[in-house]
Amino acid sequence: MNFKSLPQLLDYFKEESTCIEYYEGIRWGGNPACPHCGSLNPYKTTRGYKCSDNECYKKFTVKVGTIFENSKISFRIWFAAIYLATSHKKGISSVQLALDLGITQKTAWFVLHRIREMLKEKAPKMLGEKNMVEIDEAYIGGKEKNKHTSKSRSDVYPHLKNDGTPYVPKTMVVGLIERGGDVVIKKVPRAVNYEIQPIIDKHVKAGSEIHTDESHVYRNLGITYDHSTVVHSAKQYVVGNVHTNTIENFWSVLKRGLYGVYHQVSDKHFERYLDEYAARFNTRNLTNQERFENFLVQSESVLRYRDLIKFT
Missing domain, CATH: 3.30.420 (Nucleotidyltransferase; domain 5)
Structure with a gap:
């Protein structure tokens, strides 16, 4: 796969099975791990995986423990949303994303906030080691x-x-x-x-x-x-x-x-938008595909709707 535009990305990810296989490679690298207990010996089922540890024995898919958890949206739409949100220099609104992808504005709003959760700084960046x-x-x-x-x-x-x-x-x-x-x-x-x-x-x-x-x-x-x-x-x-x-x-x-x-x-979500702009700027020298894959590696962050909208 070597995509340079949104049509090329969508052409490659035509089937959901292709998307799942690709994301499993990004997340697990061919070695599935149970997101509940960390066991490295799950076995494949018709709908995903099941942990072989007797104390766990839970079912899971590659979505569990990530920004995609409990989402009914196909990976194809998710990947298109991530591409648009991270390649547009000044971002994209939920209204525009909804029109582009054929989803509701409410869904697009939640998708964008989950993407921002993925873009959050995972470890403090240290500046000044190479330049002023x-x-x-x-x-x-x-x-x-x-x-x-x-x-x-x-x-x-x-x-x-x-x-x-x-x-x-x-x-x-x-x-x-x-x-x-x-x-x-x-x-x-x-x-x-x-x-x-x-x-x-x-x-x-x-x-x-x-x-x-x-x-x-x-x-x-x-x-x-x-x-x-x-x-x-x-x-x-x-x-x-x-x-x-x-x-x-x-x-x-x-x-x-x-x-x-x-x-x-809103002041409640302001820092999420700052994370979004910083992440895009810090990956400005990557190709579209490199940026896309770089962010997917960081997608093990769960954000539930009730937590997003609760009063703080």
């Missing part, structure tokens, strides 16, 4: 001038009329990117040093070269890192090789995707 790291923060949300504070903030200004529209402040995100390498993006509650410093320490190797703007939240980086800054408030954007243009470019893709494709993202 740029760090910057961004604010996601509508323009403050459009939020009609005078009409909605009756909790702060009791004398003002409240039209029932809640005031939603912007969401702050911090981004760390290694030039020519990977990006790490995290939601943070506020722009203060004690919220951002632990993220940097977790993902950037000590002694690495770091470039930021003049924000006060980065004032202590020089203790652990080789820290250089550019003063954006003075219209200083590049000093030699010191700049934050790489992370600024990533912000443009993220914002255009969130505003143009998804329009509005």
Whole structure:
């Protein structure tokens, strides 16, 4: 198999049996393992497998313990959804995915969130081992001038009329990117040093070269890192090789995707969308097939609908 486009992928995965055999190879490499107890000696049945361990003896298929668990959608549709969600630079909405694949919008929404579960960072990425790291923060949300504070903030200004529209402040995100390498993006509650410093320490190797703007939240980086800054408030954007243009470019893709494709993202699921954009960016140098297979290897994550929609 060597596909470079969606039609080629669908031509190859015409039969469900082909999809199952392919995914079993990706997940088990020819050695099926019971997802319940880990036994390596299951035997094949007419509908899948059954564990031979007397204490387990449970039936299972290759879907159990993965993002595909309890899904009635065929693997062919799932594979097409994964291809579309991971190859579109700015993502794809559930409405558009539903139209493209002939499923309901509700199903497409759940499918996309399961795919995002697969794209989550499984282990902390370490940046700065090969190149300098740029760090910057961004604010996601509508323009403050459009939020009609005078009409909605009756909790702060009791004398003002409240039209029932809640005031939603912007969401702050911090981004760390290694030039020519990977990006790490995290939601943070506020722009203060004690919220951002632990993220940097977790993902950037000590002694690495770091470039930021003049924000006060980065004032202590020089203790652990080789820290250089550019003063954006003075219209200083590049000093030699010191700049934050790489992370600024990533912000443009993220914002255009969130505003143009998804329009509005709930705070509850916001971090899932960040995982999606980071995963796509970090696999940008792979071919379509390599990216597709790379994500399938990481698909052993279960996300149930009741857990996705429950109040948090």
